[in-house]
Amino acid sequence: MKTINLNQKFDLIDGYWQPKIVAQLNGQYVKLAKFKGEFDWHSHEFEDEFFQVIKGQIDILLRDQVITLRQGECFVVPKGVEHKPVATEEAQVLLFEPIATLQTGDKTTPLTVNIDDQNWI
Amino acid sequence: MKTINLNQKFDLIDGYWQPKIVAQLNGQYVKLAKFKGEFDWHSHEFEDEFFQVIKGQIDILLRDQVITLRQGECFVVPKGVEHKPVATEEAQVLLFEPIATLQTGDKTTPLTVNIDDQNWI
Numbered sequence: 281m282k283t284i285n286l287n288q289k290f291d292l293i294d295g296y297w298q299p300k301i302v303a304q305l306n307g308q309y310v311k312l313a314k315f316k317g318e319f320d321w322h323s324h325e326f327e328d329e330f331f332q333v334i335k336g337q338i339d340i341l342l343r344d345q346v347i348t349l350r351q352g353e354c355f356v357v358p359k360g361v362e363h364k365p366v367a368t369e370e371a372q373v374l375l376f377e378p379i380a381t382l383q384t385g386d387k388t389t390p391l392t393v394n395i396d397d398q399n400w401i
Numbered sequence: 402m403k404t405i406n407l408n409q410k411f412d413l414i415d416g417y418w419q420p421k422i423v424a425q426l427n428g429q430y431v432k433l434a435k436f437k438g439e440f441d442w443h444s445h446e447f448e449d450e451f452f453q454v455i456k457g458q459i460d461i462l463l464r465d466q467v468i469t470l471r472q473g474e475c476f477v478v479p480k481g482v483e484h485k486p487v488a489t490e491e492a493q494v495l496l497f498e499p500i501a502t503l504q505t506g507d508k509t510t511p512l513t514v515n516i517d518d519q520n521w522i
Contacts, residue, residue, distance in 0.1 A: 281482075283468060284475040303477050305449035306499050308429060310475070328426035334473075347404060352455075354405040354431070356424050361402075376497055378427050 286312065286334055290372050292401045297391050299375060300401040311375040312401070315367035322385035323362045327378045331355050336371030340364070407455055411435065411493050413522045418512050420496060421522040432496040433522070436488035443506035444483045450498045452476050457492030461485070 284302050289312050293300055296316045303310035315338050331340065332354040340347040340355060341364040347355050357363045384392040393399075405423050410433050414421055418440055420432035436459050452461065453475040461468040461476060462485040468476050478484045505513040514520075 281463075281468075281477070281479065283470060284477075286473045286475065303451060303475065305451050305477050305479075305497070306429065308427065308497070310451060310497070330424060330426050330431060342402075347402075349404060352407045354407065354424065356402070356405075356426050358402065358426075376426065376429070376431070 284310075286372075286374070289401055290314065290334070296370070298393050299399070301399050302401060304379070307379055308376055309379055309381075311377070313373050313375060314370055315365055315373055316370045317367065319365040320384055320387060320389045320391055321362055321364045322387050322389075324357075324359055324377075324381055324385040326359055327381045328359050329357045329381065330376035331357070331365075332374040332376075334372040334374055336367065336369055338371045338373060339366045341366060405431075407433065407493075407495070410522055411455070417491070419514050420520070422520050423522060425500070428500055429497060430500050430502075432498070434494050434496060435491055436486055436494055437491045438488065440486040441505055441508060441510045441512055442483055442485045443508050443510075445478075445480055445498075445502055445506040447480055448499045448502045449480050450478045450502065451496065452478070452486075453495040453497075455493040455495055457488065457490055459492045459494060460487045462487060 296314050299311040299313040301309050333349045337350045417435050417437045420434040422430050424431040454470045458471045
């Protein structure tokens with residue numbers, strides 16, 4: 281039962297596209313990640329994914345539109361929907377998703393990170 | 402699939418201690434609420450509750466300590482833990498909790514609000 285200071289937690293994150301866990305509740309993780317550049321197209325068969333931009337700006341490319349999210353904006357990518365996150369400049373993002381969610385969803389790519397208990401910050 | 406702008410959503414909220422739903426994912430709701438004054442002591446038997454302060458400052462009183470949360474700080478109240486949120490000045494808070502969570506947990510008080518599909522903003 282500790283206070284989670286988002287700024288302090290983001291300071292602990294070095295790489296991009298490597299979500300770190302900051303809280304667990306009700307079978308869900310709260311994760312933080314820095315985005316920069318282009319992630320891979322993927323979808324999550326069984327899990328919806330919540331994005332909240334804490335700092336900066338990201339685009340979530342969908343097959344038929346682009347969702348631009350600025351600081352203080354959120355978006356849910358429903359399960360099964362292909363998406364590709366992109367950030368021109370470094371952005372800080374909070375994610376809510378089930379514990380079982382693999383970051384690259386239905387694909388294993390060079391960007392895939394296994395999220396397990398080693399990934400707490 | 403719409404962008405959720407937290408500032409715009411908070412502008413739609415008039416009262417205090419009346420959570421409004423802004424997103425649903427994986428059996429959980431993302432809710433926003435304005436806090437001011439003192440809420441009731443309560444606990445949630447089966448649900449952990451995530452608090453993120455978007456603006457202002459709140460205290461979460463526990464039976465043995467006080468957790469002070471400022472903008473950009475988060476806290477998880479584990480299931481079963483009695484807590485009493487307090488805010489001296491108006492604060493804006495994001496909550497993440499299961500759909501079934503009743504705001505006042507194990508107690509029905511004058512502050513209890515039934516959260517259902519009428520409570521989306």
